[in-house]
Amino acid sequence: MAASCAETLDVPPAPEFEDVLAAYANPTAEVSSAIMAAVADELLALRDQLEESEVFDEILDVIVDVQVELDENTDEKGNLVVPGLGTFPAPNAVLEISHNCPGWNPNDAGDSAETSGSVQLTMVLNLGDIRPVVWGEAAQCQFSAIIGERALQSKYHGEIAVHFGHEADSPGSVGDEPISTSEPLRDLVATFILLGTLEVEGKQLEIRRSFRVRDGGVIEILWELGSEGSFVYVFNPGTGSEQWIIDANCPRDEKNEPTCGCKLEERECTLISGSISW
Amino acid sequence: MHPHLRKHLLVAVLCATSVGASMTPSKAHAYHTYKERLLDTTAYSLERREFRLGVMKLSYGIFKYLQFSTYTVPWLAGLFLDEFETVGSPNIEFKSTLLNRKRFALSVSFELVWGRVSSCTSPNREADVACTSPEEFSAVDWLVYPISVTSSVRINSWVSIHLGAKYTATQAVGGAQPVDTEVSGSAVVDMLQLYGMFEWRLSRVVALTLTTRWLPYVSQTVVRGELVIDEDTGAVIGIEADVLDDNAFAVIPGAVFSWNRANIRLGVGYGAFFVEPVGLVVPASVLGYVSPELDVFVRF
Numbered sequence: 001m002a003a004s005c006a007e008t009l010d011v012p013p014a015p016e017f018e019d020v021l022a023a024y025a026n027p028t029a030e031v032s033s034a035i036m037a038a039v040a041d042e043l044l045a046l047r048d049q050l051e052e053s054e055v056f057d058e059i060l061d062v063i064v065d066v067q068v069e070l071d072e073n074t075d076e077k078g079n080l081v082v083p084g085l086g087t088f089p090a091p092n093a094v095l096e097i098s099h100n101c102p103g104w105n106p107n108d109a110g111d112s113a114e115t116s117g118s119v120q121l122t123m124v125l126n127l128g129d130i131r132p133v134v135w136g137e138a139a140q141c142q143f144s145a146i147i148g149e150r151a152l153q154s155k156y157h158g159e160i161a162v163h164f165g166h167e168a169d170s171p172g173s174v175g176d177e178p179i180s181t182s183e184p185l186r187d188l189v190a191t192f193i194l195l196g197t198l199e200v201e202g203k204q205l206e207i208r209r210s211f212r213v214r215d216g217g218v219i220e221i222l223w224e225l226g227s228e229g230s231f232v233y234v235f236n237p238g239t240g241s242e243q244w245i246i247d248a249n250c251p252r253d254e255k256n257e258p259t260c261g262c263k264l265e266e267r268e269c270t271l272i273s274g275s276i277s278w
Numbered sequence: 279m280h281p282h283l284r285k286h287l288l289v290a291v292l293c294a295t296s297v298g299a300s301m302t303p304s305k306a307h308a309y310h311t312y313k314e315r316l317l318d319t320t321a322y323s324l325e326r327r328e329f330r331l332g333v334m335k336l337s338y339g340i341f342k343y344l345q346f347s348t349y350t351v352p353w354l355a356g357l358f359l360d361e362f363e364t365v366g367s368p369n370i371e372f373k374s375t376l377l378n379r380k381r382f383a384l385s386v387s388f389e390l391v392w393g394r395v396s397s398c399t400s401p402n403r404e405a406d407v408a409c410t411s412p413e414e415f416s417a418v419d420w421l422v423y424p425i426s427v428t429s430s431v432r433i434n435s436w437v438s439i440h441l442g443a444k445y446t447a448t449q450a451v452g453g454a455q456p457v458d459t460e461v462s463g464s465a466v467v468d469m470l471q472l473y474g475m476f477e478w479r480l481s482r483v484v485a486l487t488l489t490t491r492w493l494p495y496v497s498q499t500v501v502r503g504e505l506v507i508d509e510d511t512g513a514v515i516g517i518e519a520d521v522l523d524d525n526a527f528a529v530i531p532g533a534v535f536s537w538n539r540a541n542i543r544l545g546v547g548y549g550a551f552f553v554e555p556v557g558l559v560v561p562a563s564v565l566g567y568v569s570p571e572l573d574v575f576v577r578f
């Protein structure tokens with residue numbers, strides 16, 4: 001006799017972002033010469049690696065492609081229409097996304113997950129909207145970042161978690177509500193947590209950090225110092241002169257803009273209390 | 279399906295029914311007697327070599343206390359609905375009266391229903407442009423297998439009470455290949471139905487019935503599909519779907535008229551429509567809270 005056992009929708013738990021989001025909104029460390037002397041080189045290396053690899057773009061591309069597909073399959077009433085399966089009004093759903101990475105040679109059509117690596121992500125729909133956290137992992141994911149006229153061979157291997165949120169009224173804060181499938185994700189604040197190895201042109205960097213990509217391309221790196229709290233380093237990729245520090249004494253202004261400059265290459269920050277160097 | 283073939287099939291079904299009605303009757307008669315009991319929503323089944331030929335259901339007593347049945351409407355769906363396969367929805371049901379004492383009877387039944395619906399999913403369908411290639415169609419196959427346990431208690435010669443439970447498991451598998459997207463998947467839903475029928479025989483011809491049906495449990499339905507975004511990206515999607523509400527119910531007063539061979543069963547009640555042939559339920563709001571019962575059959 002045939003048997004049937006009805007399933008229940010198994011929604012896997014998403015990584016927690018509460019503490020990370022709070023740390024971005026309220027950095028508690030008081031940046032000093034000693035602190036910067038201890039972390040600046042590591043911070044600079046991470047900044048360069050992020051800037052050159054654009055790993056966030058590679059991950060965002062995958063998520064946005066899926067979102068666009070969902071949006072195209074959602075009618076004006078908010079029903080998810082899946083041909084052959086039915087129409088689902090404002091459904092709860094789980095998507096297990098698989099992506100074969102493009103590899104280092106875009107002309108090589110033979111690239112597959114075995115040679116170029118892959119990304120596996122989980123996206124959850126809550127009443128038809130996308131829950132703010134998308135997460136998963138990359139397995140030896142190879143991709144090329146185009147910087148100027150150079151294609152830099154990049155690779156990421158490790159865990160991925162991305163939180164999407166609207167800018168909130170309070171400076172540095174973002175919302176934690178589900179996102180409509182029709183809302184352009186790239187217009188939102190994307191807060192990443194990467195736990196893995198990021199490689200650019202053979203140079204490997206262990207990364208266990210959170211960084212944030214804002215609309216307009218500004219990137220913020222959350223730097224946690226343990227018992228001394230955390231601060232946020234802000235930079236605008238491609239414009240080496242635009243760098244800032246946000247800490248307990250240098251909060252964002254009412255327009256959500258950082259107020260204290262900091263140039264890592266020149267080993268100098270201009271804080272409210274005065275300049276520090278290391 | 280070709281119109282002529284439809285007509286021939288309809289004629290064949292009608293002929294089968296009328297031939298059954300004109301055949302030499304066996305010892306069994308259809309009057310409400312001590313031996314002849316109601317068959318639907320009860321624990322009783324046909325005698326060996328006894329037939330029931332009806333508009334809704336065809337049955338045959340293979341052995342004493344074991345009957346084979348098939349519901350006609352799912353088959354006929356193929357004649358009237360273009361979306362169905364030509365053969366409609368093949369279905370079989372076995373019912374066995376395991377225990378039949380003077381005042382108590384107990385039966386189990388098992389049914390299997392298969393069907394396929396296909397529809398045009400071409401983007402041009404709204405412009406009345408017919409689908410021309412197989413890639414523009416999507417199809418859903420379903421398999422339904424209800425299993426029932428029913429008990430019947432004879433209070434006295436005129437009054438009986440019938441109580442039962444039906445567990446219906448459903449699986450649906452669909453596939454589609456629209457223009458630039460490939461989707462396929464499956465869904466599973468299980469449900470439990472409890473039912474009871476009060477039977478009051480007014481005469482050997484007329485029996486009044488009051489049937490109640492209740493759906494205390496419907497499993498969460500998860501539809502699973504595969505979504506191809508592009509050549510490098512895909513997703514397995516699991517969607518929680520609310521097909522039915524828990525606690526759907528129906529209360530149906532009715533009557534069964536039984537003559538020498540001919541029988542009519544009819545009733546109209548309030549609530550959801552419990553579709554006996556497939557063990558499924560149409561929500562009450564769809565039919566305006568009208569829950570009908572109807573069958574015309576001969577038994578010989």
